[in-house]
Amino acid sequence: MESKEKYLLRMEHVSKDFYGTKVLKNINISVKSGEIIGLVGENGAGKSTLMNILFGNPIIHETGGFEGKIIFDGKEVNFASPFDAINAGIGMVHQEFIFIPGFTAIENILLNKEPTRYSFFSEIFGDKLNVLNREEMKKRAIEAIKILGIELNPEIIVKEMPVGHKQFIEIAREIDRKLLKLLVLDEPTAVLTESEADIAMKAIKKLAAKGVSVIFISHRLQEILDSCDRIIVLKDGSVQKELIPSDTNPREVAEYMIGHELTKSIWKSKEIRKISETILEVNNLWVDMPGEQVNGASFKVNKGEIFGIGGLTGQGKLGIANGIMGLHPAEGEVKFKGKPIFLNNSKYVLEQGIAFVSEDRRGLGLILDQPIFKNITFTAMQIKDMFLKSLLGGLIKWSDDKAMFKITREYIDALQIKCESEKQLVRELSGGNQQKLCMAKVFVLQPELIFVSEPTRGIDVGAKSLVLDTLCEYNRKYGITIIMASSELVELRAICERIAIVDEGRISGILPPTAELVEFGLLMLGIKSKKRETIGK
Amino acid sequence: MKKKIQNIIENFGLPRIIIFLFLVLLFILTPFVGIRFDTSINDIIVRFGMNGILVLSLIPMVKTGCGLNFGLQLGIIAGILGAVISIEMEMIGFTGFFTAIGIAIFFAVIFGFLYGLLLNKVKGDEMVVATYVGFSSVSFMSIMWLMLPFKSPNMIWAYGGSGLRTTINTKGYWFHVLTDFLKIKIGNYIFFPSGTILFFAFLTFLVWAFFKTKIGTAMIVVGSNTDYANSCGINVDKMRSISVILSTVIAAIGIIVYQESFGFIQLYTAPLFMAFPAVAALLLGGATVGKASIKNVIIGVFLFQSILTMTPSVVSNIIKSDMSETIRIILSNGMIVYALTRITRVRT
């Protein structure tokens, strides 16, 4: 054990719970000056909560603070706001761009920390009336860019820069802080090409060589292995393992991250059905869904199967369904039952017999301020002309409330939706019951294929299994093909016959549910082994 | 108990309660300042019938999330066109009235269609664009009233000059055809304009019924949650267009009923600010920028017209000067500002 004084940051026994749920358990992390720490972990492993605690994000205080100690630069700290953290010398580069597109690189790098020159009016109206010192701004921006080691004209308006350069602006902004001691990088390379990522990594190493410590969060395992001094693996809110890159390999990291399992498989179904007929064929699909972009995904789904799509958050597993359903701009070739279907047209896709249970239940799955029976029947009424009475020889299509009530009651019983009556407002239902409602809404349409996205997110355990069981039941009973995207590998492996893993917007491999857990992990982390056997080509 | 009261206040809305109490106070004061109670009631009922349909016309657009129709004047212009053309055609009585409505609907559909196209292009900024579309259409029509070749001596300036008069009398054509239809007289001072009220009720029923049909339902979906509507395959722009056309048509009918009851067709700049009182009445009835119902229309028109009728007479009698205009400005515009600052941004 080295002496404690050498550490720039020590987080000791840090624990945190949100409304009774422990999300961080007794975390101990130390960072030396000039050290690059790789922080890896699945979604929900606690990476972001940990960083929020470090930065004094208001969410932490609003939910009752945290346990444990943070010692930064020799002093115990508990930042009240991110600005305090920044003032203490901690910088953060976010995954999404935070800058003003219409400003020049200089203005963005020095955003709200512009050097100023004295002006007389500031005596009366305050410092805000000092004049910007443009020359000084330019000098500092150039300095920061120089450290990054890239060619970048600081006078260019950021909007007109190549996308790859935009990320550098943010890194440069943090570098510019004179007292920067610790830099947290949250997936900084996600939008960069390989060569750009290389430059960025080089810049980060240069920075570390100057004594700045770096916490590097990335899901690109190779990058982490190549550039970090130490790797900390988080799992389920605790530090699973600390590794030294030279002593480990991707497989080991993935194992620590995803975990071992004792039994080989948790697959529920007894038989592997023999299915050969293709119902959906997707070729080179591109979807422009913010935060879930799909970059040329291709796969085939067989008729009657339950097909799983897994992967880390933000890698595009949700984009596939949203793109095909016409909810976000999509390009590519999609064939349903051998026939090409038009993209970007929700109505057409619904009419073909494809339906969607969205991950955004409250946003686009339901109308919260309308009663249950309307929510269940709206789509069917619009797409299939159900629940309508024809008046005056078909001139007027009058809504048939009785038929609506009838079918609503059927589904309330079938899916065990807990509610006062079919007229209750959806807003008042629990998350699990809302999810069931979303499914009922889709079943009413009697589709041949259903996309289901994150069906168990945010609902309690009992409802979870009921939702999954219902999906299985409808699949078996009516032969509905189901394509389920989920962040929970466990549930994918419990009910899917094949599981595709998405990484950076593409299918990185398709595995059977019985495959080893670490195989899934490696696919998610972008480690592709040519030898690895995948099924279903 | 306390919670219950709080609930009632929340449901009914504080401004409405204040205005309601104020109204009660005014009614109590009437005998003391020497105003006849029954004539006041009569005024309110007549004004209710006059203005009800104009306020009702706002409903379809609010329901599809197009916001408050500050471009109501477009419908009014269609209505005026219908009215003046029917007079030009020398149509009298109910024939004239319904001819006016028929022609007005024709124009309203065309205007509404174009207006809808425009509003679909400016999603999120509908209200401010609508305001100026309303204003500019009124001023454009001012030019037209001067230039259109109307011939009827009852409408053009008596002393040479071309163009229509600023006010045209509907007497001799279809003045009070609705008001006097099945009119019930109660005592000397009160009469109940059954025709107007029935006509308002009929249109209200039509609007209610429309929202029970497939298209109507789709429109409600669009207004409640655009993303949901998209995911149901509903053509959002089309539904919005239909609602704009519908609003414009109802407004056109509304102004004809107004003229029928009022006795005059007001041209040129008169319709310029007609959207604001209608919007204010709806908001006073409890509507918000994103949500409105027929209940809001009825409560709103009643409260708003009562205030407008009662305040001037009572207050002027107390302070011996006419504050009605000032009160109207503060009340109606204040209500709109209040509503605009309270809304959460509608999803786009």
Place this chain on the structure above:
Amino acid sequence: MRKKSLTKTMNPSVLFLINYAVPIIFIILIAFAIPLSGLSGLYFIRELMIRLSRNSFLILALLIPVMAGMGMNFSIVLGAMAGEIGLIFITDWQIVGISGMLLAILISTPIAVLLGYFAGIVLNRAKGREMVTGFMLAFFMNGIYQLFVLFGMGNIIPISNSSILLPRGYGIRNTINLLGIRQVLDKLIPLKIGDILIPVATFLVIATLCVFITWFRKTKLGQDMRTVGQDNEVARVSGINVENTRVLSIVISTVLACYGQILFLQNIGTMNTYQSHEQVGVFAIAALLVGGASVAKANIPNVFIGVILFHTMFVVAPRAGKALMGQAQLGEYFRVFVSYGVIAFSLALYAWRKRVEKENERKKIMNYRKSILAK
């Protein structure tokens, strides 16, 4: 069928035409109207000179909120009201000349600051709908102004000069004669070229304001406003007090509008107590938009181009209407139509372009991704 992409690649000359549609239409209109009106060049220059000196200041007051992303500030009417209150007081006290005008400015400044602060807070509560709210707020405050001036003055606020009071003993008359300060600034530095009087001092004041605005853009506060104007959220996470900055922009605009109105009325020489301010916002905004500004971008040249184009139209329209149709009234209506129409058209054009640009931006990023990832 729902169109998801607007992939029309904008060719630069088409883009230019769309961006400057309003000024281009105006130039064409004027080119037709000037010969029709049959006005002499000299008359024309004199009129333009007056209108430039009279209106520029008010329009310049609009620039700062645009910078802060709050669009066209329809609530400058509040500033105009503050200025008028100042003028009422100096008329009552019989303070004349330049000192009267300065005193009016001094009195109305705190009122304008207060009103601007109030407007700023209201507009902050209506984010995304600043323009329609500002517009309604102007109407609402007009009611309050009436209450104050028509019922409060002479009652609660002592007014001694009976010549500005209504015969009933309280409330201000419909028109107030501002003889005491009539054109005091315009004639402060006398300069006549031929027949035309040049209001040198007024132009100096306007020039000072231009310098101020240019300087203000370079201050930290100016930079903050630009940041807030471009992106509220980014501004907030980088530590800028967004709400405060927005309120300040409205306060500055309101105060400038107040001075602008005083400047305007000293040129006119009479004040319509209840109407002078009503159309201030509409005309100023229409002029600025005619000058090629948009809801998101407005600069000093826009102001002057706007005044020249818009007011040329104002001068020639009634004459042209008369020549064309034999009715001056037609021209009157036409210029009102143009003012409203310009605003409607520009706002609609801007809202539409904003959407197209957003889509294009996304498209660009998507194409970039495709180009680097599709191998």
Place this chain on the structure above:
Amino acid sequence: MRKQIIIRTALVTALILIGIFLYVIGKEHKVVIDNRDISIGDITYSASTTYVVWVDNQEIGVIKKGERNAAIVTGVSHKIVVEEIKSNVLTGEKHEKRFRLKTNESATVNIPAIINNANEWIDKTN
């Protein structure tokens, strides 16, 4: 910080002072000019001829015997000049007087008193 408070207070004070100053120098006063007989104490000065009057270098006009005229003046210190006129020709005989007016004061001046250099040629009223 303290410096700022001092500067701001000074500024506000200065503005208030400027306001008062502007009020004083911009205030209008009415000056009535009489060409009438006047008795001050025991002495009576009688008006006998016609005069041209200038106030603050501004010509007020011709005031005949027994008539009065008024001038509106601005500010504090003022100058009045009277010159006799005979058969439409100025005689060149000028009399000049200076006077100061407080805020809210108006004044009546008497030409015969001025001509005779009487002490109480001006009567100031609030």
